[in-house]
Amino acid sequence: MELLGLYNYWVFAVLLMIGFYAVIAKANMIKKLLGLSIFQAAVFLLYITMDKVEGGTAPIIQPGVTDQVFSNPLPQVLILTAIVVGISTTALGLAIVVRIKETYGTIEEDETQRLDEQA
């Protein structure tokens, strides 16, 4: 039971590295972006794991209820904004990939590099 308390962190480590693997090992740029999203989600998970307090509840104060334990609001604020920023930046990356496709005719990284060297 003691070690199960670390399970969230292990999942964080594994997810982080799954995303990282997609970024370094895949040549397809959309796949790289999806890997980046997974990487990002892993970081979200790390922060939200830290906010949990045993026996706590979400930090929204209920009228008339005292001595409630609340989870930590700070990581939630950071991650809440990061999720929206994440989708915006992913969209920016997708736009770049679309333009690369229009210019090079491919979205595989090694092929674009070869085309660059020929030019």
Place this chain on the structure above:
Amino acid sequence: MALLLDVVSWILLSAGGAFVFIGGVGILRMPTIYTRMHAASVTDTMGTLLILLGIMLQAGLTLATVKLAAIVVFLLLTGPTASYALANAALLSGVRPELTTREPD
């Protein structure tokens, strides 16, 4: 009275859970996409209805019950729409329903 409510909502929640589970088995075990869709969408409706009704009985006459009723209505509207869109997309791309019965493998 409270005991009766508890018993009824217990029955509804368990029955709903059973329906949901049957749907899950159906989506895994049925042979083709259209049969799977059938299993998923039909049990989805029933299971959702029963589980949310069971929760509603526990919530009593509060704002939560209104929200649960809204969830039921929206799920009943959007679920079949999604099934329709999915079946249409599958048909458009040329996955034909299998009309003959297949020999058991």
Place this chain on the structure above:
Amino acid sequence: MFYVATVAILITMALAVIRALLGPTVYDRVLAVNMFGTKTVLLLAVIAFLYGRPDFLDLALTYALINFIGVLAVLSFCQSGDHEPEAKDQSKKAQP
């Protein structure tokens, strides 16, 4: 009493994930995603009551309202013609 329903929902979610991984056609996966969405609505509703904070039903309501947009997007993606999803790889099996 909510635990029975929760466990049933969780097992069904796992079954849907298995179907999403197995395929074989992309539409099986879309179906699994859609079913997973409905099950998430139920799970969130049940857990809101397990926690005794029914005001968190807003979350389930969000999914109930906008989760089917994804499937409609798939339909319009499929009918836009020249971009037929290529993963009909094993769908021949489904054809007589």
Place this chain on the structure above:
Amino acid sequence: MLLLFGIFLLTLLVITAVAIVRATDLFVAVMLMGIFSLLMAANFFILDAADVALTEAAIGAGISTVLLLGALALVPNRERVQHTGRWAALAVVSVTTLIIVYATLDKPRLGDPNAPVHTHVAPWYLEFTPEFIDIPNVVTAVLGAYRAYDTFGEVIVVLTAGIGVLFLLGLPNGPPHTAEDSSRTRTQNLGHHLIPQVVGRLIIPFIVLFALYVQFHGEYGPGGGFQAGAIFAAAVILYALIEGEDAALKILSPSLLKALMAGGALLYGATGLVTMLLGGNFLDYSVLADDAVAGQQWGIIIIELGVGVCVAGVLLTIYHAFAARND
């Protein structure tokens, strides 16, 4: 018991992530991202982060799938299988995973109330929010008041991403297509599918209503500008799907979208300037009303509105930019 549920969901999360990376069909990978997002939202909820779960729901339940599909329609759907460097990458990744897991052995256990993160500034927020700001949702208080600079920065990042997409892809200019294009439009949207159209028309008003509820109820329950903006954008995207791009652009024209994008961020920044003119610090809302607490509440409502408008504008601009390329 809930801990076990969480572990179950996290295991599914890992399995889904592996499947996303292994899928060679990008369409399949995008669909699996949908499951991934649903699982993340459920996990956030189990970990007591209702606001974050709502954000993930609002973003993941429609917008991210729609945006990814919009991009996927413009590029090849299939990944070319290649094997060079796979084992080296796998080795690097495995070793790093083991190092991180080893590092986590010193982390405080899940839910430990004495963890360092719970002893620094968070108790102060929880203790003094009722006194200084007096709204029930502490997350909104921290987001809008205590860390307003931070949130302003995030809004600017979102705006910058929107501007970047505009530079790269551009929006359709001029008046929307007219009669001679209508045959093309009809095949583009789902107008000839009666069921989605009827249900969509029925449900769009409720989505907009819900977005407004999330926007203005954010002080009392889970919600706020970021979530509301995303839900509103989802409503308009649904409209565009069932009635066609041009109909959606007629309601919210490209110039209006640009105005919304910039106007939302501007509203946020202007609030800061007004507080400075009234003698306070940048984004110190106490001076906005006679009563400092009421001023804080007004400030939070105004900047949340700015956030919502900006997020909705940016997400819709991005969606239309991808859809316009599809013609």
